[in-house]
Amino acid sequence: MDSKNIIIQQPQAFDLVDRKILVAGVGVGFEGTISLYVSDGHFEVESFAMAGGTSLRQFQAEITIPDNVNFELDRIFLIASDDTAGCEEAPCTKVFVPLLFAPRILENYSGYWNHTVQNGETLSSIAQHYYNDSSMWKAIYRANTNTINNPDIIFPGQNLRILRVD
Structure with missing residues (x-):
């Protein structure tokens, strides 16, 4: 309504x-x-x-x-x-x-970084950069389900939220 x-x-x-x-x-x-x-x-x-x-x-x-x-x-x-x-x-x-x-997406969540996708990046490469663990791509995907329909398709210039743990 x-x-x-x-x-x-x-x-x-x-x-x-x-x-x-x-x-x-x-x-x-x-x-x-x-x-x-x-x-x-x-x-x-x-x-x-x-x-x-x-x-x-x-x-x-x-x-x-x-x-x-x-x-x-x-x-x-x-x-x-x-x-x-x-x-x-x-x-x-x-x-x-x-x-x-x-x-629920990332235990001990304390905020997020903004990341602008660069040419050639994947969710796995972004996860490797921020978490030193490429398998953490799922956390990035889950935090951005409103802008990512398919985790295999992201675009240069797209803004992603990368969950942070302090």
């Missing part, structure tokens, strides 16, 4: 996120409350943010994914909803933002 009642400004679609997800946007909800959910379809974590009750207002919130929640998919969804009054008479406003859960 396309909604102007809730607009998520952060995180953006397919951003890499850690266990602490900072959410910001503008919205209006029943009694000023916007429900927030993070889910992969198997596990769900809930939170909320305070926004406007009668007009659009800025909101921000933090959702922490507990260590005992082990998502089964790299792709998770942030769902923002005005469902606090119930949805019996009219459909609830819901906004879905697809995200990539980096700790």
Whole structure:
């Protein structure tokens, strides 16, 4: 459902996120409350943010994914909803933002480098450069599934996110 009642400004679609997800946007909800959910379809974590009750207002919130929640998919969804009054008479406003859960892709994730693909590079050669292990190409692929359809086809000039561990 396309909604102007809730607009998520952060995180953006397919951003890499850690266990602490900072959410910001503008919205209006029943009694000023916007429900927030993070889910992969198997596990769900809930939170909320305070926004406007009668007009659009800025909101921000933090959702922490507990260590005992082990998502089964790299792709998770942030769902923002005005469902606090119930949805019996009219459909609830819901906004879905697809995200990539980096700790599932690479344990101890701490950020990422931007890498611009050069002529002749492959995911394996890039993995060898950053990780000293060409078999780590799968982590690069999984962190960039929104821009790479086939791991055997990358293009010079393409920007890739290379997960980092500190």
